[in-house]
Amino acid sequence: MTKAYYSQDIHGPFETFDLGDFELESGATLRGLKLAYATFGTLAADKSNAILFPTWYSGTNKILEWAYIGPGRALDPEKYFIILVNQIGNGLSSAPSNTPSPFNAARFPQVTIGDDVRAQHRLVTEKFGIASLALVLGGSMGAQQTFEWAVRFPDVVRRAAPIAGTARGTVHNRLLVETFIDAITSDPAFDGGWYRDAGEVHRGLRRHGRVFAASGFTQDLFNTAGWRGLGFSTTDDFVTGFVENHFLPQDPNNLVLLATKWRNNDVGRLAGGDLAAALARIKAKTLVIAIEEDVFFPLKDIAAEQALIPDSALRTISSVWGHLALFGVDAGYNTAIDAHLAELLAN
Amino acid sequence: MTKAYYSQDIHGPFETFDLGDFELESGATLRGLKLAYATFGTLAADKSNAILFPTWYSGTNKILEWAYIGPGRALDPEKYFIILVNQIGNGLSSAPSNTPSPFNAARFPQVTIGDDVRAQHRLVTEKFGIASLALVLGGSMGAQQTFEWAVRFPDVVRRAAPIAGTARGTVHNRLLVETFIDAITSDPAFDGGWYRDAGEVHRGLRRHGRVFAASGFTQDLFNTAGWRGLGFSTTDDFVTGFVENHFLPQDPNNLVLLATKWRNNDVGRLAGGDLAAALARIKAKTLVIAIEEDVFFPLKDIAAEQALIPDSALRTISSVWGHLALFGVDAGYNTAIDAHLAELLAN
Numbered sequence: 195m196t197k198a199y200y201s202q203d204i205h206g207p208f209e210t211f212d213l214g215d216f217e218l219e220s221g222a223t224l225r226g227l228k229l230a231y232a233t234f235g236t237l238a239a240d241k242s243n244a245i246l247f248p249t250w251y252s253g254t255n256k257i258l259e260w261a262y263i264g265p266g267r268a269l270d271p272e273k274y275f276i277i278l279v280n281q282i283g284n285g286l287s288s289a290p291s292n293t294p295s296p297f298n299a300a301r302f303p304q305v306t307i308g309d310d311v312r313a314q315h316r317l318v319t320e321k322f323g324i325a326s327l328a329l330v331l332g333g334s335m336g337a338q339q340t341f342e343w344a345v346r347f348p349d350v351v352r353r354a355a356p357i358a359g360t361a362r363g364t365v366h367n368r369l370l371v372e373t374f375i376d377a378i379t380s381d382p383a384f385d386g387g388w389y390r391d392a393g394e395v396h397r398g399l400r401r402h403g404r405v406f407a408a409s410g411f412t413q414d415l416f417n418t419a420g421w422r423g424l425g426f427s428t429t430d431d432f433v434t435g436f437v438e439n440h441f442l443p444q445d446p447n448n449l450v451l452l453a454t455k456w457r458n459n460d461v462g463r464l465a466g467g468d469l470a471a472a473l474a475r476i477k478a479k480t481l482v483i484a485i486e487e488d489v490f491f492p493l494k495d496i497a498a499e500q501a502l503i504p505d506s507a508l509r510t511i512s513s514v515w516g517h518l519a520l521f522g523v524d525a526g527y528n529t530a531i532d533a534h535l536a537e538l539l540a541n
Numbered sequence: 542m543t544k545a546y547y548s549q550d551i552h553g554p555f556e557t558f559d560l561g562d563f564e565l566e567s568g569a570t571l572r573g574l575k576l577a578y579a580t581f582g583t584l585a586a587d588k589s590n591a592i593l594f595p596t597w598y599s600g601t602n603k604i605l606e607w608a609y610i611g612p613g614r615a616l617d618p619e620k621y622f623i624i625l626v627n628q629i630g631n632g633l634s635s636a637p638s639n640t641p642s643p644f645n646a647a648r649f650p651q652v653t654i655g656d657d658v659r660a661q662h663r664l665v666t667e668k669f670g671i672a673s674l675a676l677v678l679g680g681s682m683g684a685q686q687t688f689e690w691a692v693r694f695p696d697v698v699r700r701a702a703p704i705a706g707t708a709r710g711t712v713h714n715r716l717l718v719e720t721f722i723d724a725i726t727s728d729p730a731f732d733g734g735w736y737r738d739a740g741e742v743h744r745g746l747r748r749h750g751r752v753f754a755a756s757g758f759t760q761d762l763f764n765t766a767g768w769r770g771l772g773f774s775t776t777d778d779f780v781t782g783f784v785e786n787h788f789l790p791q792d793p794n795n796l797v798l799l800a801t802k803w804r805n806n807d808v809g810r811l812a813g814g815d816l817a818a819a820l821a822r823i824k825a826k827t828l829v830i831a832i833e834e835d836v837f838f839p840l841k842d843i844a845a846e847q848a849l850i851p852d853s854a855l856r857t858i859s860s861v862w863g864h865l866a867l868f869g870v871d872a873g874y875n876t877a878i879d880a881h882l883a884e885l886l887a888n
Contacts, residue, residue: 364760364763364764365763365764365766365776366755366760366763366764368776369751369754369755369763369776369780370755372751373748373751373752373755376748376751380727380728380744380748381727382729397727401720401723401727404716404719404720404723405720405752407716408713408716408717408720408756409755409756413711413713413839416711416712416713416716417711417712417713417842419712429712429716433716492760495764
């Protein structure tokens with residue numbers, strides 16, 4: 195099931211870029227690192243029109259394509275060369291699920307958002323010869339990567355749009371992510387990451403989905419049956435058919451790796467732990483975008499970081515879908531995010 | 542450990558009232574039902590000064606005494622005769638943990654908030670001969686019992702103060718409570734409720750505590766280390782030493798029974814499912830009290846129900862402790878709740 199899920203059939207077409215042995219921030223070597231990516235549009239002769247868009251937790255290039263890209267959208271392939279890059283550990287890029295023994299499964303080394311961004315920088319420069327990005331954007335863990343890009347490579351990133359995410363996790367955010375991780379790893383079938391078949395861990399994946407849903411969506415979404423437009427019949431039908439169904443075909447070790455990366459994220463480490471100093475390095479014109487009802491990454495926390503970024507502004511979007519409006523299921527969110535991104539790209 | 546916890550040493554002094562075989566709303570019989578209760582103050586000759594205060598989820602009479610009762614407090618034993626009654630299933634009153642085989646553990650019948658209130662009515666009338674209560678109040682599941690009292694016995698309840706709870710659970714509240722239940726029952730040691738020793742289920746109890754804490758307190762409490770005043774050193778020290786420590790000595794079946802009762806609560810069933818019709822029956826002067834930051838029982842949901850109660854008003858209290866300000870750990874909350882209760886009792 196896992197193998198079929200992480201396939202060209204479901205998430206393609208995508209390409210892979212082979213980085214060979216890759217030294218991680220931890221000092222460990224990730225052998226044979228491959229980044230999976232998909233591109234849209236044509237790179238201009240002067241290479242000035244490139245946009246980089248990394249994935250979020252449990253997502254791949256496919257959901258980004260579906261929810262954000264198209265003619266007439268802000269991310270218009272007729273104008274821009276858009277690179278959707280899968281983060282390390284998501285199962286299309288190198289991950290516990292697709293790495294050969296002995297570094298597979300529970301032995302896949304822990305990676306950081308910084309590892310992702312350094313690897314993506316090689317993709318951008320070595321594969322495409324791009325020295326400057328018109329825009330880096332991403333939602334949730336994609337926002338974490340966007341902040342990392344803007345701080346680490348200030349002369350490469352001309353514009354940045356971190357959406358519904360922070361540069362450093364709050365104490366509460368980390369506690370919440372711990373409950374997601376624990377929901378999976380506490381399943382006896384997880385067996386320390388040494389399950390034979392990912393499908394055997396379905397109880398943990400289902401539990402993870404329900405804990406995730408309880409704060410990923412707003413209370414109003416449940417209380418007003420705001421999911422009806424998607425064709426579900428009851429709360430349980432929605433939670434099972436939409437949320438559990440999203441996680442069930444995924445690999446438990448992959449999700450635990452990604453969630454751990456999410457939990458540990460802190461751009462401040464690039465400036466010796468000083469978040470303000472790190473964010474002050476950003477040269478990109480930055481539009482920090484928050485979802486007003488977001489429980490994972492509350493507006494207040496996002497606004498506090500935005501105030502530390504020199505050439506930046508804050509934009510907010512309201513959605514009954516809360517954090518998971520990112521998925522493109524709310525037409526109001528989709529219209530608003532396009533307006534904000536178009537505004538940023540026009541300047 | 543469980544036996545030592547549910548003891549006079551820790552929660553006493555308390556008395557027990559024996560109701561014999563008790564027919565439940567479900568039609569099942571709860572054999573030898575005992576309600577544990579503690580009283581403070583002296584019942585007036587005309588029996589006009591009685592206050593009833595039932596427990597919340599995982600609480601006993603002791604925390605209510607500690608957090609709400611004392612000379613100079615609104616619930617002053619020099620003025621009132623205060624009955625703190627333990628809800629069915631909490632381990633002092635009849636519960637899975639203290640009922641003899643074969644109706645013990647997983648075979649203890651499921652009870653409802655209505656069962657509690659009918660049993661408490663017998664305690665109040667048969668044991669004390671009280672026909673009219675000056676006040677019924679409670680927080681969280683105690684608020685559920687307060688609503689039930691006011692709707693079911695409108696001529697008995699002169700005043701009511703439901704705090705941080707609703708008369709009918711929202712869809713989201715039920716989903717959240719399901720995640721609490723699942724955190725316990727998914728522990729293999731739970732074994733369908735047939736564990737030999739409650740301590741063996743400690744992983745599930747700890748997990749339950751963490752999921753509970755992630756929304757029971759506010760995000761700000763964690764992000765500002767608002768727990769420092771209690772003497773903890775780190776987030777993990779607080780979560781382990783305060784939250785896990787609260788649940789660890791308790792019986793898993795008891796908690797699951799209570800949580801299920803919480804989840805199923807709906808006063809509307811007393812009027813054929815019509816919540817508005819049920820609440821319209823309330824004759825008590827009612828002060829509905831909400832905690833503004835409460836995620837378990839949001840202000841919005843509480844306000845919507847208050848609007849349906851004839852002689853009622855809404856009061857709100859702000860606390861960085863969120864729902865769990867009920868525990869009496871926030872001096873600001875304690876002062877505010879006393880002011881509101883004093884206002885209600887003065888009229």
